Amino acid sequence: MGCDYLLLTILTGARKEETATLCWREALTEEEVRTTSYVDLENRVIRFYDTKNRNDHELPICDATKRILEDRRDIVNDTEIRADKRKWVFPARSSRSKVGHYSDSKSLREYICQEAGIMKLGMHDLRRTFGRVAEELTSYAVVKRLLNHRNTTDPTERYAEPDNERVFEALQRIELHMLMTVPELYNTLLASAKYQPLPTN
Numbered sequence: 001m002g003c004d005y006l007l008l009t010i011l012t013g014a015r016k017e018e019t020a021t022l023c024w025r026e027a028l029t030e031e032e033v034r035t036t037s038y039v040d041l042e043n044r045v046i047r048f049y050d051t052k053n054r055n056d057h058e059l060p061i062c063d064a065t066k067r068i069l070e071d072r073r074d075i076v077n078d079t080e081i082r083a084d085k086r087k088w089v090f091p092a093r094s095s096r097s098k099v100g101h102y103s104d105s106k107s108l109r110e111y112i113c114q115e116a117g118i119m120k121l122g123m124h125d126l127r128r129t130f131g132r133v134a135e136e137l138t139s140y141a142v143v144k145r146l147l148n149h150r151n152t153t154d155p156t157e158r159y160a161e162p163d164n165e166r167v168f169e170a171l172q173r174i175e176l177h178m179l180m181t182v183p184e185l186y187n188t189l190l191a192s193a194k195y196q197p198l199p200t201n
Contacts, residue, residue, distance in 0.1 A: 001075075010126040010130055063172065137170065139162070146171060
């Protein structure tokens, strides 16, 4: 579960609490939908409610992210989890959890650092990595939309607001670019008639 949590965070550029608090859209009442962050697999949308800049934020679900989320849903449905925790995309591992959802990846990140030979891996490093890749592959306006950065007072920016199709295409490019650096992961999540497998060493 922790690996999926980190993957979803880096592939969407979300903040750690935004990923952790995601629920399944179909598990929510209509009242809850208005005030909850959720994943809507049917419509391929992730909605983050009341984010750091006080705005709601929507992202399209690209192909690898969709596969991760489909696998998560299958795991949640197949695992014996208390009914009140089934709504979470990442349910808490402990039955004593007060929040109900996964919230601490520190030990996993420490293990990754040890295996990869790096000093430190913070959750915000994942968002920063996403932002750097996005800056290389798409326009400033799209990067701003993907990272849900607050609009400035520049009146010309509203004319450059990217539409949903452009955002999806950019996010798909970013996702592919990052996954292609890890062929084994790319093949696990994407290899198909649409995506030819990558050679691995």
